[in-house]
Each structure stands twice: as structure tokens, then as C-alpha cells.
């Protein structure tokens with residue numbers, strides 16, 4: 001069987017790889033990916049043929065992996081975090097029909113929202129929305145519309161791709177939109193390089209977040225009215241602590257009678 005594994009490698013350090021991801025990479029003779037991501041798992045790549053292509057060359061990476069698979073090599077296309085979240089899983093599946101006989105197998109990974117949230121505390125305990133601020137493939141108007149809708153609906157927000165050298169000012173604009181719906185004192189979190197060298201965290205407020213410079217290794221969290229700063233941890237309350245006190249008397253009576 002001609003096989004392409006599309007593998008999410010988690011935030012960085014190979015200790016965050018799932019066992020399934022590790023096995024898929026071990027089985028592969030050919031591994032394609034963004035240079036940094038292959039570098040992060042270089043110990044697993046000994047003796048394997050590798051293909052890297054820089055940012056903007058996603059199609060090349062994907063095609064190289066599919067071609068290798070079609071040529072009969074067991075191949076892996078690796079992405080950071082989860083390959084299905086702002087990664088190449090969709091593209092691999094879209095292109096696969098051109099490479100008859102290649103079966104694509106998707107291996108999930110620990111996405112940045114989850115690895116970064118655990119470092120901050122528990123910001124995503126309740127409903128949340130994930131928005132990418134990259135307008136390379138999505139028009140900025142649409143990003144603003146989604147952000148505004150999610151902010152208005154009260155979701156905790158998790159922002160991927162908050163900035164890069166070529167995209168400055170996006171985070172500031174995003175904060176401006178959220179501030180129309182949310183208090184400037186709302187608790188926010190910033191995580192850079194989770195699970196990698198140079199990992200750093202910051203718990204701050206929405207008012208302060210506006211003036212932060214975020215790069216492409218940063219994930220941002222914007223809390224809602226249930227989010228608190230508890231001793232430096234960003235925590236969204238789900239209500240467990242007060243749930244028992246909120247039962248309407250009429251329900252309580254019915255329950256007791258039953």
C-alpha cells in the first residue's frame with residue numbers, strides 16, 4: 001500500500017509527540033516539513049531522506065511527500081501542533097486524488113491552543129473560539145468579522161498567527177475590535193515558544209495586550225468575564241464552584257420529591 005502519514009508533532013520538544021506520531025515517523029523513509037519543525041525532531045530522522053521548503057512553499061512540501069509516497073516510499077509530511085489546524089492536512093487530502101493509490105493517514109498532534117493554555121493555567125475551561133490573524137490566505141475583513149462575532153458572543157478567544165515581520169499591527173487592530181465588546185481589564189495571556197527553547201509567558205490585561213509586539217511563535221488568549229488572574233494563572237471559571245447554589249428552588253423541590 002502506498003502511504004502518506006500527515007503528522008502533527010506538537011509544540012516543539014519531541015516529548016510532546018504522541019506514540020502514534022513517533023511510530024509513523026519511525027516507519028517513514030521520507031519526511032517532508034518546514035525546516036524548523038524537522039530540526040525540532042532531528043533525532044528521529046537519522047537515516048531518512050528529508051525534504052524542507054520555507055514558508056510560502058507549502059504546496060512544494062505537500063507534493064514532495066505525495067510524490068515520494070507514490071514512488072513507493074513510506075512518507076510523512078510533518079506539521080507543528082496538529083496538522084489539521086492551520087496546517088497541511090487539508091491540502092494533502094485535496095491533492096491526494098492526483099496521486100492515485102496513495103492513502104493519506106492523519107495523525108493528530110497537540111495544537112498550540114492546548115499546550116499554551118496548560119502553561120497559562122486553564123483559560124479554555126468553557127466555550128472558546130480560535131481565530132488566526134494571518135491575512136495571507138484569508139481577507140482581513142473576514143478575520144475582523146469573525147473576531148467581532150466571537151467577541152460579541154462572549155467566547156474566550158485564542159489567537160494564532162498574531163503577527164510576523166511582514167504583519168505588524170494586526171494584534172493591535174484585533175484588540176481594538178475586541179475592546180468594543182469587552183472590558184480593558186479582561187485577563188489575557190501571551191505564550192511564546194511553548195515547549196521549545198526560549199519559552200516565555202505573560203498574563204496581562206486586554207488594555208495592555210494592545211501594545212504588545214507578537215511574532216509568529218506566539219499564541220494569544222483573551223479572557224471573558226468569567227476569566228480571572230489567580231496568583232498569576234489565567235483561569236476561566238466554568239462555574240463548578242457555585243453550581244450547587246444556583247439550582248432554582250422549584251427544581252430542587254421536584255428533585256427532592258422524586
Ligand code: SAH
Pocket residue numbers: 011012079080081082083084085086087110111112113116159160161162191192193194195196215216217218219220
Ligand atoms: N498547526 C499548528 C499551528 C500552525 S499556525 C498547531 O496546531 O499548533 C502557526 C501559529 O501557531 C503560530 O503563529 C502561533 O500562533 C501558534 N504556535 C505554534 N507553535 C507554537 C508554540 N510552540 N508556542 C506558541 N505558539 C505556537
